[in-house]
């Protein structure tokens with residue numbers, strides 16, 4: 118490269134900040150415009166999840182951006198080896214994520230974001246906080262930005278829009294007739310509720326994602342580094358079935374009754390449960406689908422291109438993977454933005470569509486099936502198959518969470534595996550206890566080997 122190419126990134130969230138580290142290392146001049154004030158200087162919560170699950174794809178991208186990043190991020194992360202299930206009677210059962218002890222990590226959103234901004238800044242990225250993009254003009258490659266009460270114009274020959282699910286850049290490209298997007302809200306919303314450290318130590322094990330599955334709704338809790346937990350209640354916004362919706366839970370007594378009836382072993386863990394409940398926002402969840410991400414030297418990336426519901430814990434991981442894949446494409450296309458952006462948009466969309474679908478399916482699995490005996494039996498058999506046939510059989514969860522397999526391939530293999538498992542689970546000779554007996558195990562192993570072509 119002769120002159121330093123100037124690159125503008127919209128949004129200093131998780132994806133924009135990581136992307137800026139990749140791009141500064143390529144030798145570009147990188148500016149990041151962010152509507153918030155500098156998050157490192159404020160304790161204000163953004164009204165988003167306080168912690169989130171980081172897994173293989175995200176870690177791999179962090180490492181590709183900067184070899185120091187994984188250890189920095191993991192120094193304050195809590196490993197989670199599986200799901201700790203709480204039934205309505207308070208009985209517990211643990212479901213490991215992997216038969217080889219692999220784990221995902223609970224990390225603080227703000228800690229991770231600040232770490233990425235610091236790393237980027239140290240390497241020369243400039244962050245312009247309190248710069249809120251209002252609109253764009255694709256023809257002149259300029260963006261209009263609100264800053265300190267003024268509307269200023271900034272030239273952006275190369276623009277990467279990482280301004281989240283409600284992307285202003287995407288909206289303004291739509292107005293200019295360049296793309297179309299849909300934001301599909303689901304019927305359930307979520308509300309976060311804190312469990313402080315002194316109560317959190319009672320919720321064992323700390324190295325698990327806790328789930329209280331209740332069919333139409335569920336409560337989950339992810340551990341924080343200081344032994345506190347962040348609980349999240351997922352519930353329909355409205356429901357005809359009294360009590361079971363955010364709309365119905367609007368006073369202290371109905372809130373206490375609801376938690377005591379349905380989450381009896383959790384309700385005492387929250388401090389000032391009803392107060393927290395009434396003060397904390399109820400937020401909605403949505404999938405974002407955009408028909409086009411690349412516009413010459415402008416690109417939508419991360420949630421701005423493909424926001425998804427959080428039930429597979431993959432939104433950020435997918436966004437981080439976007440950054441790594443784009444970086445590889447820039448190398449393959451010899452720094453040609455248009456070529457790399459076009460290839461990225463063309464290759465990647467099938468994968469983000471697949472993870473959107475998997476995330477919706479996992480919502481049903483988490484809130485419903487995880488408490489079902491036949492489902493649990495299937496999970497045990499699948500775990501044993503992974504050990505018996507390590508190269509031929511991987512669980513869908515493992516392909517999504519612990520590998521780089523493109524999401525669309527994981528989805529296709531998951532469908533094949535489900536068909537095989539349906540045949541096994543429908544075997545009239547199989548019951549809840551006999552699957553490990555030699556004759557039964559040989560029989561189901563034979564069926565699987567035949568189905569996968571061994």
Ligand SMILES: Cc1cc2nc3c(=O)[nH]c(=O)nc-3n(C[C@H](O)[C@H](O)[C@H](O)COP(=O)(O)OP(=O)(O)OC[C@H]3O[C@@H](n4cnc5c(N)ncnc54)[C@H](O)[C@@H]3O)c2cc1C
Pocket residue numbers: 127128129130131132133150151152153165166168169170171248249250251279280281282283284285307418419420421425427429430431432433434435436
């Ligand atoms: C409840 C919940 C739980 C989740 N849990 C997980 C999980 O466990 N694992 C996981 O992988 N993912 C999870 N996700 C998804 C994850 O949060 C997102 O995928 C991720 O934050 C996307 O990063 P992003 O940078 O693309 O967008 P964002 O994080 O939304 O960042 C966008 C940035 O752009 C800025 N911005 C917005 N508009 C403008 C503007 N007009 N001008 C300038 N700047 C602007 C915003 O202030 C923000 O800083 C969860 C999401 C939710 C809602």
